[in-house]
Amino acid sequence: QTVDRATLTANQVSVSGDSLLVAQGDVEVQYRGQRLRAQRITYDRAADRLRFEGPIYLTDDNGNFVRAETADLSADLTEGVMNSARMVLNRQMQIAARQMFRAGGRYTQLTDTVASSCQVCTIDPVPLWEIRARRVVHDQLEQQLYFDRAQLRFAGVPVFYLPRLRMPDPTLDRATGVMMPDIRTTSGLGTGIKLPYFITLGSSRDLTVTPYLSTKNGRTLELRYREAFRTGQIEVTGATSRDDILPGEARGYLHASGDFALPRDFRLTFQAEAVSDPAYLLDYGISDKDRLDSRIEVSRTRRNEYISGRFINFRSIRDIDGVPESNATLPTLIGDFTLHRRFSGGPLGGEAGLMFQTHSHYRTSTLDYDTDVDSDDIADGRDMSRASLRLDWRRNWVTGPGIVVSTMAEVSADLYNIRQDATYGGTHSRLHGATGLELRWPWVGGTADGATHVIEPVMQLVLASRDGSDIPNEDSALVEFDEGNLFALDRFAGSDAHEDGARLNVGLSWTRYAPSGWSLALAGGRVFRREDFGQFSTASGLDGVTSDWLATAQVTVPGGLSLTNRALFDGAFGITKAEFRLDLDREKYALSTSYIWLQADAAENRIADTQELYLNGRYALTDTWTGKLSGRYDFEADRATRAGLGLEFRNECLLVDLSLSRRFTSSTSVKPTTDFGLSVDLLGFGGSAKPGPARKCRG
Amino acid sequence: QQANIAFGGLKQDTSLPVQVEADNLTVEQATGTAVFSGNVRVAQGDLKLAAARVQVEYAADGKAIERLHASGGVTMANATDAAESKEAVYTIGSGNLVMTGDVLLTQGKSAIAGQKLVIDLKAGTGTMQGRVSTTFVPGNK
Amino acid sequence: CTFTPAYAPGGPAAALQGAIRVDAPSDKNGFDLVERLEERLGRPQGDRYRLSYTIRTESIGVGVTPENATTRYNLRGTVDWVVKNAAGTPLAEGTAASFTSWSATGSTVAGLAAEEDAAYRLMRILADQIVTRLLATAGSFL
Numbered sequence: 001q002t003v004d005r006a007t008l009t010a011n012q013v014s015v016s017g018d019s020l021l022v023a024q025g026d027v028e029v030q031y032r033g034q035r036l037r038a039q040r041i042t043y044d045r046a047a048d049r050l051r052f053e054g055p056i057y058l059t060d061d062n063g064n065f066v067r068a069e070t071a072d073l074s075a076d077l078t079e080g081v082m083n084s085a086r087m088v089l090n091r092q093m094q095i096a097a098r099q100m101f102r103a104g105g106r107y108t109q110l111t112d113t114v115a116s117s118c119q120v121c122t123i124d125p126v127p128l129w130e131i132r133a134r135r136v137v138h139d140q141l142e143q144q145l146y147f148d149r150a151q152l153r154f155a156g157v158p159v160f161y162l163p164r165l166r167m168p169d170p171t172l173d174r175a176t177g178v179m180m181p182d183i184r185t186t187s188g189l190g191t192g193i194k195l196p197y198f199i200t201l202g203s204s205r206d207l208t209v210t211p212y213l214s215t216k217n218g219r220t221l222e223l224r225y226r227e228a229f230r231t232g233q234i235e236v237t238g239a240t241s242r243d244d245i246l247p248g249e250a251r252g253y254l255h256a257s258g259d260f261a262l263p264r265d266f267r268l269t270f271q272a273e274a275v276s277d278p279a280y281l282l283d284y285g286i287s288d289k290d291r292l293d294s295r296i297e298v299s300r301t302r303r304n305e306y307i308s309g310r311f312i313n314f315r316s317i318r319d320i321d322g323v324p325e326s327n328a329t330l331p332t333l334i335g336d337f338t339l340h341r342r343f344s345g346g347p348l349g350g351e352a353g354l355m356f357q358t359h360s361h362y363r364t365s366t367l368d369y370d371t372d373v374d375s376d377d378i379a380d381g382r383d384m385s386r387a388s389l390r391l392d393w394r395r396n397w398v399t400g401p402g403i404v405v406s407t408m409a410e411v412s413a414d415l416y417n418i419r420q421d422a423t424y425g426g427t428h429s430r431l432h433g434a435t436g437l438e439l440r441w442p443w444v445g446g447t448a449d450g451a452t453h454v455i456e457p458v459m460q461l462v463l464a465s466r467d468g469s470d471i472p473n474e475d476s477a478l479v480e481f482d483e484g485n486l487f488a489l490d491r492f493a494g495s496d497a498h499e500d501g502a503r504l505n506v507g508l509s510w511t512r513y514a515p516s517g518w519s520l521a522l523a524g525g526r527v528f529r530r531e532d533f534g535q536f537s538t539a540s541g542l543d544g545v546t547s548d549w550l551a552t553a554q555v556t557v558p559g560g561l562s563l564t565n566r567a568l569f570d571g572a573f574g575i576t577k578a579e580f581r582l583d584l585d586r587e588k589y590a591l592s593t594s595y596i597w598l599q600a601d602a603a604e605n606r607i608a609d610t611q612e613l614y615l616n617g618r619y620a621l622t623d624t625w626t627g628k629l630s631g632r633y634d635f636e637a638d639r640a641t642r643a644g645l646g647l648e649f650r651n652e653c654l655l656v657d658l659s660l661s662r663r664f665t666s667s668t669s670v671k672p673t674t675d676f677g678l679s680v681d682l683l684g685f686g687g688s689a690k691p692g693p694a695r696k697c698r699g
Numbered sequence: 700q701q702a703n704i705a706f707g708g709l710k711q712d713t714s715l716p717v718q719v720e721a722d723n724l725t726v727e728q729a730t731g732t733a734v735f736s737g738n739v740r741v742a743q744g745d746l747k748l749a750a751a752r753v754q755v756e757y758a759a760d761g762k763a764i765e766r767l768h769a770s771g772g773v774t775m776a777n778a779t780d781a782a783e784s785k786e787a788v789y790t791i792g793s794g795n796l797v798m799t800g801d802v803l804l805t806q807g808k809s810a811i812a813g814q815k816l817v818i819d820l821k822a823g824t825g826t827m828q829g830r831v832s833t834t835f836v837p838g839n840k
Numbered sequence: 841c842t843f844t845p846a847y848a849p850g851g852p853a854a855a856l857q858g859a860i861r862v863d864a865p866s867d868k869n870g871f872d873l874v875e876r877l878e879e880r881l882g883r884p885q886g887d888r889y890r891l892s893y894t895i896r897t898e899s900i901g902v903g904v905t906p907e908n909a910t911t912r913y914n915l916r917g918t919v920d921w922v923v924k925n926a927a928g929t930p931l932a933e934g935t936a937a938s939f940t941s942w943s944a945t946g947s948t949v950a951g952l953a954a955e956e957d958a959a960y961r962l963m964r965i966l967a968d969q970i971v972t973r974l975l976a977t978a979g980s981f982l
Contacts (some may be wrong), residue, residue: 610912
């Protein structure tokens with residue numbers, strides 16, 4: 001057993017008397033990861049004691065640091081007393097004490113203490129907040145701080161008194177205990193306070209119990225349970241509430257999710273969502289979701305294979321024209337299985353893919369005809385099952401002048417079984433094929449200013465069969481037209497519809513990469529059809545013999561700016577659809593804004609044009625104050641749907657978050673509400689939120 | 700193994716006679732000094748001193764040794780302690796032993812290293828200077 | 841300024857087809873990104889160049905009606921990618937960024953298909969951006 005030696009270095013060491021060794025001048029003692037510096041140390045070998053004088057600095061191996069005037073410790077530095085000591089834990093939390101007693105290498109007791117993680121400057125020594133206490137015991141093993149007769153002071157003013165207080169030390173990241181409270185005022189619930197209590201249940205499980213009481217006799221208990229397993233983890237959050245919004249009703253919500261690794265690279269994920277009434281999630285500020293989605297899925301992804309089997313249950317809590325969306329006539333239970341394999345084309349060369357997919361969905365209503373309970377014209381009770389097989393192939397050739405010629409083909413067979421539908425009931429089948437010839441001729445060049453340019457004209461001729469079947473289109477009702485499907489053989493999102501007939505897709509893109517790293521990309525495209533089969537609605541931009549012009553512009557700057565603009569406009573430059581997104585994320589400020597303009601379209605049951613500007617930004621007013629602004633303006637309704645202001649103060653020891661937001665939307669179940677939130681977090685305790693910059697000491 | 704190795708073990712009665720042995724000796728009448736060389740051994744009671752070369756300076760009466768100047772790697776030992784250094788000067792009258800140059804003083808389990816060690820053999824005290832480093836075993840094991 | 845067809849003999853991307861092996865995907869987005877990259881760059885013939893990538897997507901609700909129904913979603917995506925040679929030294933890298941959208945005004949089945957098609961199209965747009973960037977820089981390392 002190797003003997004742990006302590007090393008002492010100094011400018012001068014003198015040996016006198018029978019067992020005294022006196023070291024002077026920049027004396028340093030190192031023992032088991034602890035390092036102690038002082039001006040003068042006397043080592044009494046017989047008593048096995050070390051006495052220190054002059055400013056003493058003790059640092060131990062887990063980042064704790066003690067400064068003291070004098071000290072008398074055992075030779076292994078684990079026991080003894082230090083006078084007018086200042087202990088700094090994890091370079092954050094400071095505890096000044098008249099005396100500090102170390103016992104058994106585990107406990108440190110400090111008397112007449114002032115604890116704070118705030119920067120203390122010599123010229124104004126009053127920290128922003130401090131906890132004064134007769135006695136503090138620091139348990140290094142349990143990483144806890146126990147205060148006796150503690151008094152919380154803000155800017156020197158006593159605010160709170162507690163006979164006994166226990167708090168985790170900064171190095172601890174998980175411990176049972178009360179967490180910082182949040183104050184929340186909403187028009188529906190009045191002013192209330194949330195007081196979370198965190199309970200660790202062993203090393204891999206924990207439970208957070210959060211009572212939330214508010215003036216308009218709102219009483220809520222929220223629970224969050226988390227458990228980590230060897231192969232995955234689950235998290236369940238739920239709450240039960242009673243309030244004046246729905247007096248006399250037990251309200252609540254549940255959200256559970258889990259993710260597990262299964263053998264042979266399979267993965268199981270599940271998510272469950274339930275709520276007692278449509279307005280609950282909004283009233284309690286939990287989420288904006290208007291369709292709850294519970295699902296369980298087993299999937300595996302490899303380079304050439306994707307397998308997924310899943311069940312999904314939808315529940316709509318949405319309001320449409322003042323009427324809650326009926327869940328009976330919506331497909332609420334969906335089952336899918338997908339196997340997609342990719343492989344080389346073998347003798348044909350190139351890249352090929354085979355996909356086998358089954359899909360079925362179920363409506364609880366049993367009516368086989370459409371009523372006006374909902375706004376669609378689908379039989380209320382229609383249930384559908386589909387099995388599809390799709391084979392695709394594609395190959396590139398590079399020709400002499402640098403033109404990349406790609407030949408591609410896709411053939412799909414679908415088998416449908418539709419039930420509880422007077423018009424479409426029974427089984428249907430369909431065979432659909434498409435072939436394409438694509439020519440790409442990219443040019444690359446450099447200009448005098450050092451920029452690199454890529455200009456790429458693309459032309460694609462597609463011949464597709466004509467679908468004679470009368471299969472109703474449910475999953476391909478919503479069509480988008482962008483650079484992602486300008487050159488696709490089939491632009492429908494699902495399998496219920498396939499794009500028919502011959503067409504020519506034409507596109508041109510120009511991208512400029514500046515030497516400094518920012519890039520500008522412009523692209524345009526259009527679809528020319530031989531014959532219009534009326535498969536697309538006007539709002540998709542793909543209708544007519546010639547489609548709308550697709551134009552996109554994008555600017556990206558390294559370091560977090562990306563601006564993307566996409567528009568569809570018809571020949572006479574009338575805008576069909578325009579979307580703009582700017583995302584800027586810098587250290588001092590960030591802005592995320594989006595603008596959309598969409599034409600009304602009955603096929604997509606969008607009864608009115610949609611025109612909305614959304615804005616969400618933050619700006620560092622000073623290095624501790626940050627202003628936040630968010631808003632959503634609906635130009636059609638000509639008023640804001642949501643506006644929010646926020647102010648955050650974060651320095652090395654305190655985090656204050658003020659937020660004021662107003663939601664203007666109202667429906668049968670949801671009323672406009674104003675939400676004011678205040679949360680105060682003392683930083684430096686138990687590895688809580690990341691501290692901000694320390695204030696500079698003036699003078 | 701004594702319970703506590705007293706540092707004070709450096710105490711030494713400096714009035715005892717000093718014997719010096721060596722392979723060869725050269726004497727210079729004019730300066731009254733003698734130079735012993737070749738594994739020189741100096742002994743005074745428990746104090747033993749060994750060096751490659753020791754120059755002895757005698758007192759005015761020519762008989763008593765006043766000072767020993769040892770060089771070429773010196774080791775000093777007494778009943779409980781030992782020290783080594785490049786050079787050492789022992790002034791017998793004052794009981795002052797000064798060892799200089801990579802000095803290492805070992806006492807039981809602890810050792811002190813430095814550049815200059817001044818030992819007062821009469822008082823039994825020693826002071827090490829220069830960037831000194833020493834190791835000790837807390838808990839006195 | 842000098843312009844040449846990228847794939848012409850002696851052009852910067854003459855040797856690009858089949859030269860780059862894309863890292864295996866771990867989720868559906870990765871699968872669609874790799875499929876499009878292999879469509880554009882051809883299936884890899886060897887291991888001389890490897891492209892690794894990190895995909896991040898975020899779905900943001902837009903088009904909120906006065907009745908608080910979210911009628912449309914933007915799916916924002918970025919791919920940080922780097923091409924390395926067999927020894928692991930990076931030869932080209934960049935970040936592709938864009939967004940696609942889908943309407944949620946239809947039925948749940950239509951919304952689900954539109955959401956997954958939006959992700960599929962986003963991955964193809966980001967893959968095309970990577971290929972365009974490779975065309976511009978292939979001359980320096982191929």
